[in-house]
Amino acid sequence: MADKVLIYSRFPKTMMARFAERFELLDTGGKPAQDVFSGNELAGIRALLTAGGSPLGAEAMDRLPKLGAIVCYGTGYDGVDLKAAAARKIAVGHSPGANAASVADIAMTLMLAATRRILIADQYVRSGDWASSRQSPMMRPQAGMPGRRIGVYGMGEIGRKIAARCAAFEAEVGYFSRTKHDLPYQYFPSLEALSDWCSVLMIAVRAGAETQHVVNADILKRLGEDGYVVNISRGSVIDEKALVAALSDKTIAGAGLDVYQEEPHAPDALTVLPNVVLSPHIGGHTLDSHVAMQNCVLANLTAFFAGRPLPHAVKTA
Amino acid sequence: MADKVLIYSRFPKTMMARFAERFELLDTGGKPAQDVFSGNELAGIRALLTAGGSPLGAEAMDRLPKLGAIVCYGTGYDGVDLKAAAARKIAVGHSPGANAASVADIAMTLMLAATRRILIADQYVRSGDWASSRQSPMMRPQAGMPGRRIGVYGMGEIGRKIAARCAAFEAEVGYFSRTKHDLPYQYFPSLEALSDWCSVLMIAVRAGAETQHVVNADILKRLGEDGYVVNISRGSVIDEKALVAALSDKTIAGAGLDVYQEEPHAPDALTVLPNVVLSPHIGGHTLDSHVAMQNCVLANLTAFFAGRPLPHAVKTA
Known part of the structure; x- marks a missing residue:
């Protein structure tokens, strides 16, 4: 049996x-x-x-x-x-x-899709707005990857793969994790310091009680108006209400999210936003x-x- | 004056x-x-x-x-x-x-968005289908990047930047161009040979009379049913009718396109397809x-x- x-x-x-x-x-x-x-x-x-x-x-x-x-x-x-x-x-x-490579890849996908506004771009083509020369403020050029400061929060296997991929995009890479590693990226001693420095925050930390809501209104404010948050770790790491507020009032520019506080639900306040790219926890889904x-x-x-x-x-x- | x-x-x-x-x-x-x-x-x-x-x-x-x-x-x-x-x-x-880095980045964005089906994923979350556990055949797991064979057609400045980025994703990279370069990627002597080998074809060739419609029904068939085409060069390089046919009858799995035969028009036959990611010639748009x-x-x-x-x-x- x-x-x-x-x-x-x-x-x-x-x-x-x-x-x-x-x-x-x-x-x-x-x-x-x-x-x-x-x-x-x-x-x-x-x-x-x-x-x-x-x-x-x-x-x-x-x-x-x-x-x-x-x-x-x-x-x-x-x-x-x-x-x-x-x-x-x-x-x-x-x-x-x-699933480290697969998850790192969805992090990159979400970052690129959010910063290059690919959902809006696709809709601009499909709707016929492009053909009819309709102007769209969402289509304004954004900062590119070369020289972008990308902060990786958490330097486990997934964080390392994200960092290596970002470096290939000619971006500057920094990180914060509990311990400093022997890696060719700038180390920051706190999440606050990392967020002051970077404009894209990639959350790759192992989630637990001590990481609950550590990405809060203060951290988001430090990223600034050109800032993006990408989360492929767990929804619990972000204060989701603070994120929705920061996205709505343009405290930050956008977000790419694969994980949410209460899966499989993404709050309505998030799903109505044009400046987010959302995936249904498919990081490891290859x-x-x-x-x-x-x-x-x-x-x-x-x-x-x-x-x-x-x-x-x-x-x- | x-x-x-x-x-x-x-x-x-x-x-x-x-x-x-x-x-x-x-x-x-x-x-x-x-x-x-x-x-x-x-x-x-x-x-x-x-x-x-x-x-x-x-x-x-x-x-x-x-x-x-x-x-x-x-x-x-x-x-x-x-x-x-x-x-x-x-x-x-x-x-x-x-604009080489910016164009290479849109190529990567389109490749990742198409292969990881990010438009469908985003819609799956926003529509509530995820929350209500609705099954979607489009959400089936796809092949990931590690081990993927990516073929770069054209090895100018943009092609090199695409190749370097793909290598960071742990993919195998091959290329075809008029001349073999001293580069750490496998060289193929023809577009046919490259297409037989790879499952993602990245078109980065300088367009001209001699490249008109070289990516035709035969090339697409060689990519196979797991195959993707990404074009950031010029629409003229692809036989657009053959591409629409190959996408519609599943000869290939999908495509990511930044350029079209008659810009700013993308044909209706293309804009109705679910397995494409379309952007309005924004490669250099950072x-x-x-x-x-x-x-x-x-x-x-x-x-x-x-x-x-x-x-x-x-x-x-």
Whole structure:
């Protein structure tokens, strides 16, 4: 009989196909597990698969008394209460680096699309405004990439890939992270200092309680009226209300967002703005990235059910 | 009295502001010069400013008997009949390289926006389809950049900048140009061979009579169903009808276009397609690029009226 895996978050079925070949999946479709499965069914669950951002605390763990492994699809694990898991001897795994290039690429896509106003440009062509010479204030030339000061917040695998890509665009690259690395980019000792210096802020920090709303009204003001924010980390890092206000009153010029405070919802105040480019958390959403992430999930689950340690375990400090 | 310059193409007035400080501008607004100005007015014209793509042949030159300098705004000069100009001892100038980074950046923007389907992604968020979990076949994961084979057609200043940027995305880069260069990218001896190898074709070739419609149905078929075409050169390089057909019947996956056969018109058959990203010839349209191009124009016009050779003259083979 196949080992059972609880699918704790909402995932498209196509993404689960490879796991279904090896395991018996109990799919909650993102609903509370106890609403979908009986206590009896849940009592037997030893492993679950979750999206790292989905809240998964002590209470949820206690409804699964035999739970031994929490496997996150992707890099993030910010929704998982690591202390509660450790106290219950539940191993936590993820897919470190598997989607780094794909996520860095969506960061670049959002930055370029926002700064070069590609949504407006496309609409200008499709609407016929170009053909009829209609003037559009949104089509005014913007600052280009060469010489642009791009600040990368967080210098993990994704941050490094973003920095390398930005450097190829002849931009100046600076960064802030907890520790200074041996990298050919200017280091700033605080997010404030980085934001004073740069006009594009790329958020690539690992999200957690200590990064909650650190990109706030003050940081946005420091970016200035030519400033852009790109977020591919987690929605929680930005104070979303402050961002909407800064975008609406032109405190900053624009934003490119792949993540939101309450996914899959993007607030109406954001979706009506012309100076933002929005994507539905598709940073890791490429064929190669999915295969790499699935490989990590399969390796973690296979090791767990064989009684071995997770090969891609979350490293806790 | 200020020297007179005929503005031969349609340019936004804001782009002409710096020239108006130094010269008396006779602006045709893109209409035939003889419809806007009297024969007497045109008889005195010694220099004109044109967009390189605007047709400017022997007949137009003969209407300006004192014409001594044709200055192109931007890199291209494909609309200018160089032989006719040479026969009349008219110097031809342009802005070589001034917009190379800006144009390379729009090529990257279009490639990333098309391959990551950012227009569809943005609409998926804004429409509420994401929030309501509506499935979209257009949101299926696509191939990412790492390992992608990107073919650059043309290895001038823009082609080199595109290649360097693509390499930073961990893609494989190949190229075809008339001559093999000492560059760290694979050289292909023909456009056919390059198209067989790559899945993204970046058109960065200098346009002219010999490149007319060279990207045709055969080339597109070689790119294959995962293939993309990005054109930031001139619309004339692509057989636009063949491109629309290939995009409609899924011979290729998508395209990103900044240039069209008959600007400022993009054909309806193109503007209704969901798998294209369209921009209104804004490759060189950044603040820094405009300043650099204007510097070239001013240097050319100033030298001409002072009786010196053009510092940024078109080099004829």
